[in-house]
Amino acid sequence: MGLVLTVVVIGSVMSVLDVTIVNVALRKLSETFDAPLATIQWTATAYSLALAAVIPTAAWAMGRIGAKRTYLTALALFTLGSLLAAFAWDAGSLIAFRAVQGLGGGLLMPVGMAMVMRAADPERFGRAMALLGLPILVGPVAGPALGGWLLDAASWHWIFLVNLPVGAAALFLAARLLRPDAPRAGAPAPRLDVPGLLTLSPGLALLLYGLARGGETGDFTAPGALAPTLASLLLVAAFVRRALTVREPLLDLRLLRDRTFAVGIATLALFTCGYFGSMLLAPMYWQGVRDFSPTTAGLLVAPVGLTVGVTMQIAARRIDTASPRRLIPVGVALAALGMALTALQTGTAGVAPWRVVAAAMLMGVGAGMVLMPTMTTATRSLPKDRMAAASTALGINAQLGASVGTALCSVVLGTAGADPAGFRTAFAVAAALLAAAVLPALLLPGRSSRTA
Incomplete structure (x- = not known):
């Protein structure tokens, strides 16, 4: 390994x-x-x-x-x-x-x-x-x-x-x-689900395009945003119907019949929406509102990433023996609290930079307790031959969550204005999205992942 x-x-x-x-x-x-x-x-x-x-x-x-x-x-x-x-x-x-x-x-x-x-x-x-x-x-x-x-x-x-x-x-x-690990000669190769590919891939791309256009214009009902979004929903619905009926679908949605995997996906969808959606805000705040250079903005963002990474190393190992239902909801709560405090700090004109960074680092502690531990909990008990499908589903889930969150934060910032008040509102929306993830997180297994 x-x-x-x-x-x-x-x-x-x-x-x-x-x-x-x-x-x-x-x-x-x-x-x-x-x-x-x-x-x-x-x-x-x-x-x-x-x-x-x-x-x-x-x-x-x-x-x-x-x-x-x-x-x-x-x-x-x-x-x-x-x-x-x-x-x-x-x-x-x-x-x-x-x-x-x-x-x-x-x-x-x-x-x-x-x-x-x-x-x-x-x-x-x-x-x-x-x-x-x-x-x-x-x-x-x-x-x-x-x-x-x-x-x-x-x-x-x-x-x-x-x-x-x-x-x-x-x-x-x-x-x-x-x-x-190429397939052995003579072994039947998996067939590409062409109808599934022609519905899911364009469907996801159109959804992201519609979200991006809505975020750019600040209006999800504008034709340039609404039309591709509606088309994407029709294509994704057609894919779901096909995936549940054909023998070899492009993406095996039957994985969601596994309760732990489904709850993990729901937790990550809401959490990544708030977490990755907020990632565009900090560089814009430091450079646009505080007028710092790119180097300084990068240095001010770095402690948050360090906090996420270090906490993740500890929490992902801890999940081998700890109860996911106890560890992960606590992480969600800490992340939401840290994001809410970040909203309060950025909304105050002339606030000391260390106060904004400290609040964001608290959010990072929570994020480290949620991201990899939830993925580990969701996939540990799946058979080895379903790991490829599970990792694909997790990748799609993360990308959609990040795109939805980015679009929402962009619209909020565009509507409220790129000033301290606007950033306070945008970070508050991200905090609300993080907090919503606690609901599915409370449905995760109560026993340790090793014995669940």
Whole structure:
């Protein structure tokens, strides 16, 4: 398992670093390409749309060509996209090349997670998931600071070029260390559920597009936001109907018949909505309201990522013996309290920066107690042959939660105004979303994950 974890962690660190670096760089990219911030934000949206389109294929690809080949393909696409993005000549080309990155990034997480879950000993499942969470420790801590430094000391090109040595190392190690697991010759290959793919992938992409447009314009009822959202709901409904009736669906929704998995998915959906939705707020607050440089903004965000990562390492190991129903709801409550305190601090003009950071760090303690422990609890008891489907479902769930939360926070901030009062309102909405996750969390198993 150690070799698998090494490869997966390196690849995940690269993708998490990229997302956090680009978030800090949006304002600089807007100035560089002489494009409105709303246009440059599509570099993040295009990445998300590509993720949504490719994640549903992860389980099928692993069954068709093996997890190793799928992971190598994902690494190659992400690294190629990084190279192309570094040499983008205008906002349109940058957005297109970020989509290439997204095609690779969309496979990295579910495929990597599936490989780790298959290799992990059930008795030490939490420990394995804790190590899998290391990128969440490294990325949010190093990403904002590194991104700010690269922008201030070098140029915007380096926020993408920095991925190339990491991507090359990950490709080399994956090729050398991962065991071949391609289907045996003569074994029946899984069939691609083409109707399912043609409904789910466009459905998810349209949903994210509609949410992004609604967040950008501040009006979810505008035709540009409402039409794709309604179309997405029809496509997703058609997929659900098909997935529950065909023999080999693109995504096995029967996993939700497992009560623990279903409750875990619900907890994570609400929690990621508030947690990831708030991630765009802090860099905007520090640079827009407090007028700090990208480097300073990155340094002020880094302690929160460090808190999340350290707490996650402890809590994910603890979940091997602790009661999920006791540990995870406490984490939800702490995260919601920390986010509410952040709202109060950012709403006060001229407040000392350490007070905002301290409140956000309390939220980080709660987030570390929720994210990986909930994933561990949800998947530990599933059969090994269902891990690919489970990791795909978790990937889709996380992406949708993050997109919904980002859209809601964007609309709230756009409506309330990008001033202290507006940020207070936006952080308060994120706190409410986090707090809502306590309801499904209370339905998690009452016994320790090891014996539940």
